Structure formats: C-alpha cells, structure tokens
C-alpha cells in the first residue's frame with residue numbers, strides 16, 4: 062500500500078529490459094525523479110537475464126552497457142520496484158496511477174499503487190508461436206523460452222534438439238544449446254535468407270549486428286550444426302513426449318513441397334517465429350497502433366518516442382520488434398524526451414544522434430522482417446485435429462467450422478464463435494496464429510483493427526478479485 | 542452450407558428481396574430466421590461482422606425472474622415458449638441450458654419487496670420457489686452464509702448469444718436468406734412516403750419492407766428515414782474469471798435492485814450478477830450507466846463489480862479475473878422495446894431497444910414480426926411496443942442523468958467486446 066504523502070514521481074518506467082533501463086537511466090541523469098517497475102526479480106528483461114544465484118552482470122552481448130545503465134540507476138538513487146506487475150493504468154488530468162500486484166508470492170503485499178506525471182512504457186515482447194501438429198507435446202518449446210531457461214537457470218531442456226522457424230534469433234538459441242552440451246540435429250530456417258548468414262550486416266550499415274551474425278556463423282561451423290534454409294518442421298511426433306520431427310522443404314510460395322519429408326529423432330524442438338509485442342499497457346493509455354512489416358501489431362510513436370497521448374512514451378519491442386540494441390537507443394531517447402518535456406535541459410545534439418541511430422536500427426529491423434516472413438502457406442501443415450488455442454483446446458477444425466459454416470470472416474468473430482484466445486492466456490499465445498488462420502480461410506489479410514480486437518486487454522494481467530475490489534481504496538488514498 | 546456467401550458479396554444493383562433486415566445481431570438474426578421460414582425472401586445487412594454489436598458484448602441469460610408484470614414480461618414468457626418449443630431441436634447448437642435463476646436478498650429489508658414481486662409474478666404464470674435462508678446453500682453451496690433468503694426461478698435459462706446469431710443466420714440461409722456483412726446502410730429508397738429499400742455502401746437493395754434491427758444504433762438508422770426512435774446506450778461492464786471447476790450452478794443475483802426501483806441515482810448502478818459458463822469461467826456483472834458510447838471504464842466500476850460478487854460468494858476473493866468487457870444496451874426511455882411497423886414511414890419496421898434482455902426476447906420478437914409481416918394475426922398484441930408511441934409531440938431528448946428508472950439486472954455478458962481499458 063502506498064505510504065501517505067508518497068510523492069508523485071516525475072516519471073514511471075515500466076519494464077527494466079534494455080529499453081526500460083536505458084529510459085530510466087537517462088531520465089534520472091537529466092534530473093527527473095524516476096521509479097522503475099518490473100515484474101521480474103532483477104533488472105535486464107529478456108535480453109540480460111541472470112543466472113539463478115548471481116547478482117553480477119549477466120552473460121550476453123552488451124554487458125558493459127548493462128553495467129553502465131545499472132550503475133547510473135544506483136548513482137541517481139532511482140527507486141526500483143522489482144517483482145511488481147502493473148495490471149492497470151489509470152490516466153487522470155495531470156498524472157498516471159499504476160496499480161501493481163506482486164508478480165510472485167514471495168514479494169508479500171508489496172506496493173499496490175504509485176503515481177507519476179509521465180509514463181515510459183517498455184513492456185517488451187513475447188514469443189510468437191505458430192501451431193504445428195504435435196506442438197502441444199512436452200519437449201516442444203518456443204525458442205525464446207528455451208533461451209530463457211538456458212540463461213535463467215542453466216537448464217538444458219533436451220539432449221537432441223531441432224531448432225526451427227525463421228530469423229537470426231534461431232542462431233543464438235542453437236549455439237547456446239550446443240555450447241551447453243545438446244546435440245543440434247538441425248536448424249531449419251524457413252526462408253532463403255540469401256546471403257544473410259554470409260554477409261549478415263550487408264549494405265545495412267548496422268555494424269554491431271554484422272559482428273554478432275558473423276560470430277554465430279563461426280559458432281555454427283565450430284559445433285558442426287547443420288543449417289538448412291527453406292525448410293520447416295511440419296509435424297512433431299511422439300506419444301507422451303517428442304520422439305521425432307518431420308521436416309519438409311518449402312517451395313517458393315512458402316508451402317511445404319509435396320511428397321518430400323525427412324524424419325529425424327529429437328527430444329527437444331525449439332520453434333522461433335519472431336516475437337509479439339506486449340501492447341496491453343500502451344493500449345490501455347490510448348496509444349495508436351499499426352501493422353509492422355513482420356505482421357505484428359505495434360504501437361505508433363513520433364520521432365521522440367511519444368505515443369500521441371500527453372505524457373506517454375514508448376520504447377523497445379512495443380514499437381516494433383527490433384532487438385536489444387535498438388531497444389537501448391529508443392529507451393535513451395524516450396528518457397531524454399520525457400526530461401525535455403518536463404522542462405529539463407537536454408543535449409539536443411544527442412537527441413538527434415539517437416534519432417538517427419533509431420532510424421538506422423528500424424531500417425535494419427525492417428530489412429530483417431522482410432527477409433524473414435512467416436511462410437505464407439504455413440497453415441497448410443495444420444491438420445483438422447491440431448490444437449490452435451491450447452487454453453481452450455480449440456482445434457484447426459473448430460476454426461474451419463466457424464469460418465465455413467458459421468460465417469466468421471475476421472479473427473474477432475472467430476474468437477466469439479470458436480473460443481480461441483478466451484482462456485487464461487487471453488490470446489497472448491494464439492492471437493497471431495488465429496489472425497493468420499482467419500486470413501487464410503477467408504482470403505482477407507488481417508487488418509490492424511482485427512489484430513487490435515485480439516490485443517486489447519482491459520486487465521494487463523490476471524488479478525485476484527479482492528485486488529480489484531480494493532481499487533476504490535487506492536483511489537481514495539490518491540485524493541489526499 | 543448453402544453455397545451462399547456468409548458475408549461479403551456486393552449487393553448487385555437492382556437487387557430485390559421481400560424483406561431487408563438491418564443488423565446481424567441477435568434480434569435481426571431471429572427476425573431473419575422466422576421471416577425466411579415463413580417464405581419471405583430475406584436479405585440481412587450489417588456494417589460489421591455478424592454479432593459484432595451488443596450481441597457479443599452481453600451475457601446470454603433468458604430471464605423471467607427479473608421482470609415485473611407488464612408487456613415485457615409477457616414477451617419474455619412468450620419467448621420462453623419459442624426457445625423451448627419452436628427451437629427445441631436446435632438448443633444444443635447454442636448451448637441452451639435451463640439452469641435456473643437464484644435471486645437472493647442480502648438483508649431482510651430486501652426480502653420484503655422480493656416476496657411481493659414473487660406474488661405478482663406467480664399470478665402471471667412465472668414459476669418461482671421460495672427459498673428460506675437455511676436452504677440457500679442447498680442451491681449454491683458456496684454462497685455467503687450471511688444472506689437473508691431468496692427465490693428460485695426454474696424457467697431462467699442461458700444460451701451463448703454469438704452462437705445463437707451464427708446458427709439462426711445459418712438456418713435462415715438454408716431457408717433462402719442472404720447475409721451481407723461489411724455492408725453499411727447509408728440511406729433509404731423511397732417512393733413518396735413509402736420506404737422501398739435501402740442504400741448501402743455497396744449498392745441499393747429494393748424491398749417492400751425494411752426492418753430496423755440496428756440495436757443501440759437503431760435511432761440513427763431511424764433518423765435516416767426521418768422518424769424518431771429514441772434508443773440510447775446504457776453501458777454495462779462484466780468481469781470474467783479464470784476457468785474454475787463447476788462451482789456456481791445457477792445464475793445468481795441480488796434482489797436489492799427491487800428496492801432500488803424508485804431510486805433516481807442514474808449515474809451508476811451495480812447489482813451483483815454471478816454465473817458460471819460452460820467453459821468454467823465465471824461472469825460477474827453488471828453495471829448500468831448512462832455515459833453515451835464512452836469505452837473508458839473508471840476503476841470504481843470494476844471495484845464495485847468485484848466487491849458485490851465477493852459479498853455473494855466469498856470464495857471469489859482469491860479467484861483471478863482474466864479480463865473485462867463492456868457493451869451498450871439499447872434502451873428506450875420507457876424501457877420497452879420497439880417492435881412493429883412504423884406508420885410514419887410505411888414500409889419501415891422496427892425491432893430494437895431491447896435493453897438488457899435482447900437475447901432472451903429476440904426469438905419471440907422475431908416470430909411475432911414474421912407473423913405481422915406476412916399478414917397473419919400475432920400471438921401477442923404488439924400495441925405496447927408500437928414505434929409511433931414516441932411522437933408526436935416530440936419530447937426533448939431525455940437527459941440521461943435524470944432518467945429515474947432502474948431496470949433489473951437481466952444481464953451479465955458473454956465473452957464479448959473488449960472494453961478499451963479501464964482508465965480515467
């Protein structure tokens with residue numbers, strides 16, 4: 062519960078990943094009072110993950126950046142609230158009230174609400190998943206989840222792994238698993254990725270990424286990992302858990318080519334189809350959205366990371382999936398912009414440099430998205446009995462029935478009639494796939510409005526009814 | 542499948558039908574179904590998808606328990622027969638469940654008016670069982686021990702309204718109807734005073750009869766024809782819990798609203814309405830506010846919903862809500878729906894303004910309209926629902942903040958429209 066007389070912060074930053082840490086550090090360095098909130102127990106987000114028992118800088122690229130940002134927060138005595146999940150944001154004339162709940166039981170009652178004059182939202186993204194027959198078997202995981210497990214607890218989820226999907230993120234997952242002792246049977250990249258691996262930076266002038274890519278190429282070679290392009294996992298087999306995986310070459314149209322299949326034994330399948338930005342909080346405060354090149358719904362910002370709602374800034378994956386380096390740049394820019402808007406003097410030259418760096422990073426991200434689309438024909442590998450929504454056990458057949466017989470022509474109507482996304486995860490897992498299935502069944506590509514209908518979540522996280530009932534109290538406390 | 546497009550498909554110019562239905566909500570779907578089955582060639586148009594309006598933003602209770610004697614109760618009882626007899630063979634398609642309603646009085650003060658209402662309702666043919674304080678938990682084991690008593694209404698039932706819409710339209714198509722989604726009605730075709738069809742974003746549709754089933758937006762549609770039908774939005778919010786094993790068997794709500802009837806506090810009313818769904822989630826309603834089409838729900842409303850529900854079922858305190866949603870009930874100042882031909886614009890018919898009971902009343906409304914449209918006598922007198930009751934003289938638009946009536950909690954919603962977040 063908020064202590065009486067608790068001051069209103071200049072800015073509340075939600076998310077302590079690369080974007081949020083950078084935002085908080087910049088805003089604090091510019092003289093703002095900052096409070097930084099994250100549901101996780103430690104700073105770092107998805108990218109800078111800690112091992113189970115260490116407090117030092119985590120592994121991964123950019124650890125010097127991480128150390129510097131964290132030192133900045135310590136120096137400015139920035140207030141941090143870890144283990145606190147924001148489930149509701151309330152916008153009043155001159156302030157925002159964030160309603161919090163403990164993300165884990167260990168935190169105890171914790172802080173229930175805090176107020177700030179402006180808000181920087183850096184909520185990151187989650188794994189984007191595409192169903193495939195057998196993906197609900199134990200041993201099948203999202204690529205980000207495999208990586209999180211590996212980084213977070215050093216746990217190896219299996220011994221013989223197939224890593225499949227699209228995009229450069231498959232590489233650290235494969236090399237990470239190999240380094241931890243797993244045998245990588247194959248990396249299946251769905252797209253041709255002409256030259257990307259050989260010349261990862263290419264003409265894109267993104268030196269850091271190029272170096273990273275070249276490094277992975279060397280690692281793949283060192284671990285003798287077979288890397289196949291234009292190939293996808295089209296079926297996962299096993300009874301109680303994964304035993305084998307069927308792999309098919311994809312044609313130019315992105316559809317599995319008829320006939321040819323190979324089957325390999327595996328006990329771990331890591332599927333990486335990109336990331337879905339977490340838009341609950343941005344939408345809650347009224348951010349506008351667009352469909353990004355990768356097909357995800359993302360929030361729209363101006364060239365100073367402003368959301369078009371007074372006092373609201375967004376940075377990181379929520380504005381478009383672009384990786385940690387871009388997230389840091391956007392975070393810094395948002396912190397400076399918030400400081401400038403609250404009347405602090407900021408170095409406009411630096412702002413412009415960051416703006417250029419953000420634009421560069423966006424161009425690179427867009428080029429990557431263009432090179433790594435979800436294969437347009439992926440729904441061909443679904444079988445009638447394939448589960449699309451795991452919470453509600455909705456099958457592909459159920460979706461086909463709703464579309465063909467009941468007249469659902471858009472993802473929201475599909476959800477109303479067949480229930481994908483109605484369960485515990487509220488479509489966080491199956492929303493993208495449902496929108497794509499709707500598109501494939503009706504021949505109408507997903508519109509921003511369709512995706513928005515699935516992305517809006519009036520509660521950013523599940524919350525006990527007793528906590529909702531106590532909203533009045535918190536509101537009353539804000540009055541004094 | 543009929544081979545006809547479920548949606549889409551441009552309206553060919555010069556396209557004709559016997560009846561154009563504006564609105565693919567539950568009311569429009571029911572009217573289309575009964576009209577098509579009566580032999581009329583029907584075209585349904587909706588500017589959005591099917592069930593995209595209030596019909597996917599409410600709950601699906603078919604209630605008699607919350608109605609006071611009068612024309613609405615008569616229509617509710619008539620609709621009960623249509624659900625249970627005419628449509629009996631299809632009940633499974635829309636998850637019809639005759640679960641029964643339990644109305645509870647929190648205090649002896651609430652028990653008195655409830656008993657009085659019960660007497661009147663019984664006189665009108667409603668089945669109701671008195672439930673003494675110590676019997677309440679035989680019906681609902683998890684109810685709070687602190688309640689004063691209640692009544693059990695075996696006729697109260699539940700459906701999944703979006704499935705009702707989809708299947709009624711599917712069966713209407715089987716009977717020859719056509720459904721055009723993403724097609725907005727932008728005006729009417731006229732021959733003198735007469736309405737002879739509609740203008741849509743995709744062309745004209747000619748028909749000697751046009752039915753306005755545009756729900757909460759029916760006032761705007763009526764205006765296109767130059768007549769006044771004062772349908773206004775009344776916002777309702779619902780919380781949805783995590784899926785639970787079956788713990789709440791009936792629709793359970795508090796009788797307190799009965800003693801509130803004379804209240805003029807129109808700003809916000811919340812009476813607890815709690816029920817389980819087939820999927821295991823528990824729906825918690827419901828609020829009533831007249832705030833126009835504002836989608837931003839203040840936290841105080843959510844808090845009131847949660848608090849009221851916990852008062853009835855204390856175990857809910859530790860249960861998680863996974864989402865909330867809201868909808869806009871179509872209400873008229875006299876809280877009666879508008880059903881029938883409009884003598885002010887011959888050829889125009891209305892079926893709108895069903896407020897918090899449109900799902901329950903839809904099938905009765907549809908069947909009565911089909912009778913009237915085909916020139917047969919109606920099973921129930923439509924006079925109390927006549928459109929022309931609103932004019933002349935034109936009353937000034939009702940100020941939402943001074944309308945004193947409080948209507949019963951016919952509604953907690955089915956999985957529906959996402960409220961845009963609870964803010965401000």
Ligand SMILES: Cc1cc2nc3c(=O)[nH]c(=O)nc-3n(C[C@H](O)[C@H](O)[C@H](O)COP(=O)(O)OP(=O)(O)OC[C@H]3O[C@@H](n4cnc5c(N)ncnc54)[C@H](O)[C@@H]3O)c2cc1C
Pocket residue numbers: 075076077078079080081098099100101105106107108109145146147148183184185186187188204205206208209230233336339342376377378379383384385388521522
């Ligand atoms: C599971 C996973 C693993 C990944 N692993 C790698 C990898 O190994 N290598 C790589 O290059 N990239 C990886 N990525 C991508 C990389 O993490 C992102 O590019 C980068 O982290 C983006 O930074 P960010 O600050 O935008 O978001 P994140 O780093 O995701 O940070 C967002 C933070 O916001 C917090 N948050 C969100 N909502 C709330 C809320 N309501 N209340 C409180 N806190 C909230 C989260 O707890 C999180 O800590 C991974 C992504 C995921 C999803």
Ligand SMILES: Cc1cc2nc3c(=O)[nH]c(=O)nc-3n(C[C@H](O)[C@H](O)[C@H](O)COP(=O)(O)OP(=O)(O)OC[C@H]3O[C@@H](n4cnc5c(N)ncnc54)[C@H](O)[C@@H]3O)c2cc1C
Pocket residue numbers: 563564565566567568569586587588589590591592593594595596597598599600601602603604724725726727754755756757758759762776777778779826827867868869870871892893894895896897898899900901902951952953954955
């Ligand atoms: C929270 C809540 C709980 C509820 N609970 C219950 C309950 O338990 N039981 C019950 O019986 N009722 C309940 N209701 C009420 C019920 O949902 C409504 O009465 C009912 O859905 C109204 O149906 P309708 O077909 O009239 O309107 P709608 O479903 O809104 O359909 C109207 C259609 O008209 C279309 N339209 C509008 N203008 C145009 C145009 N110009 N051109 C083309 N199309 C147009 C719209 O797109 C819409 O699809 C509840 C309502 C709410 C909000």
